[in-house]
Amino acid sequence: MGLFASKKRVLVLFGSPHGHGCTRKLLDSFLECFQENKDWEIEELNLYEMDVHPCTGCRQCAKEESCTFDDLDGFDKSLRRCDLLVVASPVYNFSYPAPLKALLDRTQRYFEARFSLGMKPPIKKHREAVLLLTMGSEDSYGVEVCTHQLERAFSVMNTDLTGCALWDGTDLGEDRKGMAQTQARAIALEILKKM
Numbered sequence: 001m002g003l004f005a006s007k008k009r010v011l012v013l014f015g016s017p018h019g020h021g022c023t024r025k026l027l028d029s030f031l032e033c034f035q036e037n038k039d040w041e042i043e044e045l046n047l048y049e050m051d052v053h054p055c056t057g058c059r060q061c062a063k064e065e066s067c068t069f070d071d072l073d074g075f076d077k078s079l080r081r082c083d084l085l086v087v088a089s090p091v092y093n094f095s096y097p098a099p100l101k102a103l104l105d106r107t108q109r110y111f112e113a114r115f116s117l118g119m120k121p122p123i124k125k126h127r128e129a130v131l132l133l134t135m136g137s138e139d140s141y142g143v144e145v146c147t148h149q150l151e152r153a154f155s156v157m158n159t160d161l162t163g164c165a166l167w168d169g170t171d172l173g174e175d176r177k178g179m180a181q182t183q184a185r186a187i188a189l190e191i192l193k194k195m
Contacts, residue, residue: 008195010034011082012044015089015100019046022134022170022177027088029181030132030165033188040192043078047099050075054102061109062116072106083127084191085159087150091135091142095149107153114156123158128195130163130187134180136171143168163187 010031016023034040053069060068067073079085089100096104113122131150135142143166150161165187167180 007039007041008083009078009081010040010042010084010086011078012042012086012088013100013103014044014046015048015087015097016134017048017097018090021090022167023088023090023132025177026132026134026165026167026180026184027086030086030088030130030184030188033185033192037192043082045075045078047097047103050099052099052102052106055105055108059112061112065109065113065117065119065122067106067109069106072103075103076109079157080123080125083125083195085127085129086132087129088132089134089146091133091137091146094139094142094145096146104149104153107157110153110156121158122156126158126160128162128191129154129159130165130191131161132165132184134167134170136169138169163191 012027014023014027018024031042034042050071053071056068058068060066087100089096095101110122113119129150131147133143133146143164147161147164154161165180165184167176169176
């Protein structure tokens with residue numbers, strides 16, 4: 001990068017209540033490559049610490065580009081600036097934990113910006129996204145549901161889900177940890193190579 005070039009930004013949405021659990025271990029494996037690269041900076045939002053207000057369907061965002069609640073204004077600014085979005089989460093009942101699901105519901109503001117306010121696209125800057133999932137079971141349906149939810153939200157956020165690493169079977173121990181961490185690192189290296 002040139003002398004005055006700005007760093008690229010990774011925005012992490014951490015959706016686990018366990019700061020040192022399986023999801024953290026998988027995320028750390030992914031982020032190692034970015035931490036070693038001086039051209040990137042990382043911002044992490046812990047959704048359990050943010051106390052995200054659920055969407056109330058008030059339709060404020062259909063009238064103007066804003067939300068009734070200001071708790072996600074910082075997220076919105078960070079999202080619009082980031083080059084890479086990382087969602088790291090456990091799977092709960094074939095979906096996301098409540099704080100992450102609340103944030104996804106609040107992306108309704110981007111749908112309304114696109115379809116009610118006519119903004120094409122609602123977010124100008126394009127970015128890639130990576131999903132890092134952990135789950136106690138080995139049922140792939142949870143991955144399908146989580147992936148589908150992100151792709152729907154991302155469809156109006158100028159964001160493409162380009163990679164997914166999975167550590168499943170965590171209820172059985174750490175047998176699959178190494179394979180999942182290797183997969184996460186490989187995705188990170190591929191992103192660094194092309195960006």
